[in-house]
Amino acid sequence: MNDLDLDNLLGAEDDEGPRRRSRGSRSARTRSRRRQRRQRRKGFVAFFIAIVVIVGVLGVGGYYGYNWIRGVAIPKDYTGQGSGEVIVEIKDGQSATEIAQTLVEQGVVASERAFINAVGAAGKSASLQPGEYKLRKGMAAASAVPLLDPKRRLQTTLTVREGLRLSQIFQQLSTATGKPVRDFERAAKDAEALDLPSYAKKRLEGFAFPATYEVSPKSSPEDLLAAMVARYKKAAEDVGLVDGARRVGHTPLEVLTIASIVEAESGSKRDMPKIARVIYNRLQRTPPMLLQMDSTVMYGLNKFGVSATHADLRSKSRYNTYARPGLPPGPITNPGEDAIKATLKPADGPWLFFVTTDTKRGITKFTDSQTEHDKFVEEFNRNQAAG
Incomplete structure (x- = not known):
């Protein structure tokens, strides 16, 4: 091979070399563009996913945020009348x-x-x-x-008037609360729960003070009776019952017992001090006179009325003051403040008898004479017969 041939050969190789490099360069650029497209696609997908996630988060947050705001602005409420x-x-x-x-x-x-x-x-x-x-x-x-x-309001205002017996008060309370009378009878036996004074000897009669009370269906018998005892204790303190009893020579229970008789026997407030004086005069006589109060006899028999019959007067009850000397064992009514005051400060006078001759008009006459007393009784009988 001559030099020319060799040169031609080498020249041919030199000519081929650039062409090969040119094709390789185009392939690299193609691959690069493909990689870029793939990267762009991946970037777009990632961007799209990110947008979806963000929208989702905002949507969930917005939902709960809306509900929270709605709960504050529009609170949960029922509909209708229930x-x-x-x-x-x-x-x-x-x-x-x-x-x-x-x-x-x-x-x-x-x-x-x-x-x-x-x-x-x-x-x-x-x-x-x-x-x-x-x-x-x-x-x-x-x-x-x-x-x-x-x-x-379901509370009702109940006024317990002066002079009612405990049995009558129980009936009133039962009507006002819808609770049976026996519940009040049972509650009345718990002297400790009612906070009765020690001198009450565990008996509520006389200590259920007449006044106006707020009563509701939820009021318990114990609470209501305890309120009446508390009201009594306040009244007793106001009038100085304990010290006053000492001054008149009696125990607090005896004073309250006398006041209960005064309440039962009086036709009007003005007669109370005189009736109290009659009771004291009889007790202070020597020997003491029988009180002979129809009201105590009727209480012992659990009867109501202004005049005891001859049969009633034969009663063996401890409350029969026609047969038994002195005071009955305890109060026969629940007296009010006026009767208690009259008992602590009785009127001055010699009277030993009184007769309510006209029950309709509340006229009571007083005397220290048996003869005049008998005339008053006749007047009473005539008025009763006349109706």
Whole structure:
């Protein structure tokens, strides 16, 4: 091979070399572009997934955020008037929020906020008064608010008048509360629970003070009777019963027993001090006179009336003051403050007898003469016969 041929050969190789490098360069660029496209696709997919995730997070957060805001702005509430019956007690000094808590706990309203909003909308926040109210379960808050009007309170005002026996008071309390009389009879035997004075000798008669009381279906017999005893103790303290009893020479129980007879026998408040004086005069005689009070005889027989019969006067009861000297064993009524005051400060006078000659008009006549007393009795009989 000559030099020319060799050069041609080498030149051919030199010419081929660049062409090969050119094809290799194009392949590299193609691969690079493919990698870039793949990377762009991956980037787009990642971006898309990120967007989906972000949207999802925002969507879930927005849902719960909406519900949270809605729960604050539009609190959970029932609809309609509810059903059944619930007795709700509002205690003295409770705020609207505390009342709302009670209503939620008892299933009346769905949420505290719903009730508070309803109270505010009705302008009733200042009119929520302590007491017991009848509502229903599952009520719309706006329907519950009107049922808490003080005029709808279940408490009833019960006035126990002076001179009633315990058996009569039990009947009144039973009617007011719907509880049976036997529950009050049972409660009356628990002197410790009622906090009776020691001188009461564990008997409630005479210590159930006549006054006006708030009574509701939820009031227990024990609570009601204890309230009456507490009211008695306050009245006894006000009039100075214990010290006053010492001044008139009797025990507190004896004074209350005399006051109960004064209450039963008097036709009017003005006669009470005179009737008390008659009782003291009879007890202070030497020897003491029998009291001879029809009211005590009737009490011992569990009868009612203003005049005992001859058969009644033969009673063996310890309350028969026609047969037994001195005072009966305890009070025969529950006297009021006027009768207690009259017993502690009796009128001055020599009277040994009194007769209510006209029961309709409450006219009572007093005397220290047996003869005049008998005339008064005849007058009483004529008035009774005339009706």
